[in-house]
Amino acid sequence: MELEATAIDIGTSRPLVLLNTTDADELGAHPLDRVRIRWNGETVTGIVKRTDELVEPGTVGVTEPLHAVHGAVDVKLAGTPRSVRYVRKKLDDVELEPHELGRIVQDIHEHRLSDVELGAYVSGIYANGLSLEETKHLTEAMSAVGQQLSWDAPVVxxxxxxxxxxxxxxxxxxxxxxxxxxxxxxxxxxxxxxxxxxxxxxxxxxxxxxxxxxxxxxxxxxxxxxxxxxxxVDLSPVDDEIIRAENPLSIDPPGQLMASVLxxxxxxxxxxxxxxxxxxxxxxxxxxxxxxxxxxxxxxxxxxxxxxxxxxxxxxxxxxxxxxxxxxxxxxxxxxxxxxxxxxxxxxxxxxxxxxxxxxxxxxxxxxxxxxxxxxxxxxxxxxxxxxxxxxxxxxDDLEPGAHSTTIRADRTGLASRVDNRQLCDLARRAGAPLDSRAGLVIHQTATNAVEVGDPLYTIHAETQSKLEEAEALADRLEPIRVRSKADALVERR
Amino acid sequence: MELEATAIDIGTSRPLVLLNTTDADELGAHPLDRVRIRWNGETVTGIVKRTDELVEPGTVGVTEPLHAVHGAVDVKLAGTPRSVRYVRKKLDDVELEPHELGRIVQDIHEHRLSDVELGAYVSGIYANGLSLEETKHLTEAMSAVGQQLSWDAPVVxxxxxxxxxxxxxxxxxxxxxxxxxxxxxxxxxxxxxxxxxxxxxxxxxxxxxxxxxxxxxxxxxxxxxxxxxxxxVDLSPVDDEIIRAENPLSIDPPGQLMASVLxxxxxxxxxxxxxxxxxxxxxxxxxxxxxxxxxxxxxxxxxxxxxxxxxxxxxxxxxxxxxxxxxxxxxxxxxxxxxxxxxxxxxxxxxxxxxxxxxxxxxxxxxxxxxxxxxxxxxxxxxxxxxxxxxxxxxxDDLEPGAHSTTIRADRTGLASRVDNRQLCDLARRAGAPLDSRAGLVIHQTATNAVEVGDPLYTIHAETQSKLEEAEALADRLEPIRVRSKADALVERR
Structure with missing residues (x-):
């Protein structure tokens, strides 16, 4: 289909192609389908977004990674990237070949996978795991698409x-x-x-x-x-993309973790x-x-x-x-x-x-x-x-913490029995860290410390009074350092 | 964080919240995080999109499902919907409770899951399956969010x-x-x-x-x-959303299929x-x-x-x-x-x-x-x-097929040995179906028919000459009806 290409910004760094619903229907292009755009002898691929408003019939909008595309172009329906087949293979719990892992990494690197497909990739790795062989090949593939440092020293x-x-x-x-x-x-x-x-x-x-x-x-x-x-420096550039998909699901499968690190x-x-x-x-x-x-x-x-x-x-x-x-x-x-x-x-x-x-x-x-x-x-x-x-x-001594602070103290005598890292991290973030560099916590007790009523448990520091208040409000609801008196035989009653 | 809300169209039907990168950093909001917007005593939740261009610092853009939101609003980081935990549970191959399936269906219905999470949902169902109990509860949940028809007849x-x-x-x-x-x-x-x-x-x-x-x-x-x-009529409205995620992955897990149909x-x-x-x-x-x-x-x-x-x-x-x-x-x-x-x-x-x-x-x-x-x-x-x-x-006889047509004929004598449904469908779509209602194919042979050189295999109909040519070009590359001569002992050589 002949269309007129125009650059468009819809707040994405992915290669999206916006088609008016009329043109998309004519082309048979559904959401998340891909189209191939030919212009000036070059070919690029993008993921379809259908819209009634943002582009007129006869026009195709392209997002930032495709901004070079302009003028009269030929738009055709394109197949799914081959790596999607390999993602499905992993969901089927079949071991992936080196070239298949390489293709997945390459397609993630080039932003060719949609979010649904990226979600399926991390889900497959999480549900069915990676063998050592697969982990090794994934590591090599992830490293290969990145920049490289090299040193004369024999031991680094x-x-x-x-x-x-x-x-x-x-x-x-x-x-x-x-x-x-x-x-x-x-x-x-x-x-x-x-x-x-x-x-x-x-x-x-x-x-x-x-x-x-x-x-x-x-x-x-x-x-x-x-x-x-x-x-x-982009030593393993697909790692950020993979983390972006893992974070909302709160998953971090070991094989992927090892490949990312190594x-x-x-x-x-x-x-x-x-x-x-x-x-x-x-x-x-x-x-x-x-x-x-x-x-x-x-x-x-x-x-x-x-x-x-x-x-x-x-x-x-x-x-x-x-x-x-x-x-x-x-x-x-x-x-x-x-x-x-x-x-x-x-x-x-x-x-x-x-x-x-x-x-x-x-x-x-x-x-x-x-x-x-x-x-x-x-x-x-x-x-x-x-x-x-x-x-x-x-x-x-030169490093002053945020000037607004509150110290949380023990309300009973006993043993600091449990320190919750996640709650401490949440509190420090609420106080403004990492963007407010002087915000965060100072922790005064660790697990198994004996604690008297009124002893300091931790101090919240913030750069502004309002952030301090937000963190205090959260601290009221959490108990990142739990003090257990000798009389507490139960951990919790539910 | 106090921000000024403004309606924005970025070609999506999902509830997205566009934040300038500066505000997003201040809030600690990453891509695919959720924020809760309070205005006029009401609260809505949307998925974060970070942008440098589309909204100014101090402003928050909301997409169509949230277009009611406007004026001065309070924006806070919100947690992940509970259903994401249940999606992960399914990825862990743990059977889901009725209320957990219900929550997933409700969140999909309200567009509260991001594409990554929706991809993980269909992947989990595909990789680990659904028990009969789960399928039953999923069916009930999918039906419950839809409209209902009822009849006096005892048998429908x-x-x-x-x-x-x-x-x-x-x-x-x-x-x-x-x-x-x-x-x-x-x-x-x-x-x-x-x-x-x-x-x-x-x-x-x-x-x-x-x-x-x-x-x-x-x-x-x-x-x-x-x-x-x-x-x-929306009898099972989440079905379309689920199909949207299954299609690019070409998966259709039986449990989900049964729940969708029933x-x-x-x-x-x-x-x-x-x-x-x-x-x-x-x-x-x-x-x-x-x-x-x-x-x-x-x-x-x-x-x-x-x-x-x-x-x-x-x-x-x-x-x-x-x-x-x-x-x-x-x-x-x-x-x-x-x-x-x-x-x-x-x-x-x-x-x-x-x-x-x-x-x-x-x-x-x-x-x-x-x-x-x-x-x-x-x-x-x-x-x-x-x-x-x-x-x-x-x-x-009133129904005329598309006027532009070509008949593809057998180039050898033998038996129609294999009819490829997918290729036939691809060809009919290329010729313009379903949008061009008179486009498509007429099939002249079925498997095990004896065929002579020159016998018609199938006819392509299109409403325009250009579509016909596109379909012909595809037909050159495919072989939807394969004719096998008696001498062909091999199926394929690879």
Whole structure:
């Protein structure tokens, strides 16, 4: 069908083709069908949206990814992308071939799948799982569509923490220690999606985090390490699309998780990786058995990819560190590096243990504790901050939390029996984190602490009074730190 | 967050809320998150779309279902609808409770699920199936959100054919026979979605098919039957939404299929139903075993619903009738009713057998053959056409196929060994059906016919020369009727 193409903005980054209902009927094009547009000898494909209002009969509207298309064009009904057949195959619980996984990744990368199809993809992976072979091939495919970093060093160190734990900002401390020990550790991190702070948000309190590949190579050459935002370089670009579909469903199937994590490590040129797998009630991984299984699978997929993967199963019930929110976590990080005796011990110990593991895993004979205590780690961290355009003189005490605050106190004497990471994260977000970088929580109790009536449980910080009030209202309804008196034999009555 | 609401049209019938990226970040609202809008003491929920262009900061755009919202409003992040948790439960292969299925149906009905979530719903049903209990409750829930018809007659007859077979327009003949036998048969049918003609499209060649509930009751009171479009009355309104998600994935899980079919029958007030289950290579149901299983399940779900269901397993490899496309099928229907000796025998015999079955199933002692041969069925059909505003004098010969035509002939002597329903449907659609009502195919051979070189295989009819050429081009690439010479021992070499 001959139509006149015109650019249109309907607030989407997907390649949509808007047809007037009359033309769509004439073409036999239903919602979510695809059409092929030929113009100027080129061909593009887009997903059909039918409208009575936005385009006139005889006209075809194209959204941003197709804005090059204009003038007289030929529009034809196109088939479904082949990858949809492979998505159905996964729903049928049939193992996918490497080329089939590659085609799915390519089509997601090119935004060729509709939301319904993307929902079916993550559902299929969730319902029927991925074999180790499939996970390996998916990892390779996800890495292949991304940008690549490469290094001269034979050993390149890396780490990843499975999310869901409040605080847990071990990464900057680990990079400082490992880089000070002479290893290359080009760390890319994420910003918060549903949490109050990603490592990139924390680092952004201190310095820039968005750099090009060339700039990252420069920073790492100068300091052995970096702490940058992964989204600035597309190491595994389909990951964001997949997460966009997983989030509303609250699913994160292990095979996909491993492929997402390891594809980024592969693209970053990492050779030796430590995976931190926190487990416990409320964490992403709920039992020790499941944590062991995931850890073993991570190692097996790593073997397939010729990447040395080792896993640390850690406690996932309590928050790590005291602060929750970008500036509050950055303050904890600096306090640990500065050797401040009030620095949160849980953050110091976990960072040290993971660093020791990573150094040993990389075959480096160095003491993480010695590097931290001697101040070498702090020095190296300041070099990295400086290389990333920040102030190398920054101290923990310089970082003021949001000025509006409330402290929630225990209303009974007993034991802090349960700390709910999700509720803490929700509260910190309600207070304004991560966008208000100084908003968040300071946690005063961890599980099994003995608590007296009136003892502080946690403090909410916000940058504005209205956000503080919103967080207080939420705090009234939640009980992120539960205090159990000795008389409480029941957990709950329902 | 206080914002100014404004109506916006981005070509969607879903309740979307467009936020400027700045406001969305401030709110912490990601794509596909939901927000709750309070205005004038009322509250509505919509799905977030982030945009840099379409709405200014401080403004919120709402799409058509929310167009009542305007002026100063309060926008808050809202949780995910509860039904998403039940969708995940189904992906976990856990049986759903009646109230959980009810909540899913209600949320789909109110367009509260995003496309990703709808994709996950149909994927979960497809991957993990529905138990008979679940199917029954889903049927009830789907029927409950729809409009209802009710009849004084103690027995109300109905039928449904599982789709995918070209031609197969038995319904008008069956309604004519059964209504002439004195039974009530208020038949609602669909228009084509991916086929070249639904029964409603065929009937529309002869009379109106869109009527209100009250009009339908009037037509049925007058003639015992009707042949109307089901989309004009919302007997099971979520069915269209579910089909919209199933189609791009080419899935049609049995439990969902049964719930969709039977919920409409239930809302139509039907008590005795015959289900036509064609099976064979290329049909929706591919094997006799699968057809029997589906038939037994249909009966069991019917029992649960206190509906008398009986199934006819039929041949699904060959087209039924000769015409494919609205007018060409209407011509076959009239030819059978008129007793024309050239009428397609396959259509006549199948309509008769199914009518006999339905009459017997309803406990009526009447001969379908006698009603057809005596002309009583034709007379009753004309009454229905007249009641639906058509010309009761219409004859098969009045219906001219599209004037532009080509006949495809055998290029070898042998046996018509395989007729591909899907290819025939694709060809008829390419020629313009169903929108061009006189476009489509006339099929001259069926499987196992002996064919000489030059014998006609099928004729393509189109209303315009350009459509004919498009269909011819497609015919060059397909082989919907394959002729096998005796020397062909191989089916295919790959």
């Amino acid at each position: 160190a890396d780490k990843h923490s499975i999310g869901g734990i409040a605080g847990n900002c071990v990464t900057p401390i680990m990079v400082a220690i490992v880089a000070a020990a002479g290893l290359t550790m080009p760390k890319t991190s994420s910003r918060a999606v549903t949490s109050p702070a990603g490592t990139a948000d924390v680092m952004e309190v201190l310095c820039d985090v968005e750099f090009s590949l060339a700039e990252i190579e420069e920073i790492v050459t100068e300091t052995n390490g970096c702490l940058v935002w992964g989204g600035g 594809s980024k490590k592969r693209s970053a040129g990492s050779t030796h990786v430590v995976i931190d797998v926190p487990y416990g009630e409320g964490a992403k991984v709920e039992s020790l058995v499941a944590a062991r299984e995931l850890a073993d699978d991570f190692k097996r997929v790593g073997d397939h990819l010729e990447m040395d993967v080792c896993c640390a199963i850690t406690h996932g019930t309590d928050p790590i560190g005291r602060g929750v929110g970008p500036a509050l976590e950055a303050r904890d990080v600096l306090a640990v590096l500065e050797g401040d005796e009030d620095a949160p011990e849980s953050l110091r110990l976990k960072s040290l243990r993971l660093s020791e593991l990573l150094l040993e895993h990389c075959g480096v004979d160095a003491s993480a504790a010695e590097i931290l205590e001697s101040g070498k780690a702090l020095e190296r961290f300041r070099d990295i901050v400086a290389a990333q355009g920040g102030d190398p003189g920054v101290c923990a | 007859a109905d039928k449904h054919s599982i789709g995918g077979i070209a031609g197969n327009c038995v319904t008008p003949i069956m309604v004519a026979i059964v209504a002439a036998a004195g039974l009530t048969m208020p038949k609602t049918s669909s228009r084509a979605v991916t086929s070249p003609a639904g029964t409603a499209d065929v009937m529309e060649v002869l009379c109106d098919v869109e009527f209100s509930l009250a009009e339908i009751e009037e037509i049925v009171t007058e003639t015992n039957g009707c042949l109307v479009w089901g989309g004009g 919920s409409k029958k239930r809302s139509a007030g039907s008590t005795h139903v015959v289900i036509d289950v064609p099976y064979g290579e290329g049909a929706k149901v591919e094997s006799l075993v699968a057809a029997r299983e589906l038939a037994d399940d249909f009966k069991r779900v019917g029992d649960h619903l206190e509906m008398d269901v009986c199934c006819a397993i039929t041949h699904g490899t060959d087209p039924i009738g000769r015409g494919v496309g609205p007018a060409l099928e209407a011509r076959d229907v009239l030819a059978v009713l008129e007793g024309d000796e050239d009428a397609p025998e396959s259509l006549r015999l199948k309509s008769l057998r199914l009518s006999e079955l339905l009459l017997e199933h309803c406990g009526v002692d009447a001969s379908a053959a006698e009603i057809l041969e005596s002309g009583k069925a034709l007379e009753r059909f004309r009454d229905i056409v007249a009641a639906q505003g058509g010309d009761p004098g219409v004859c098969a």
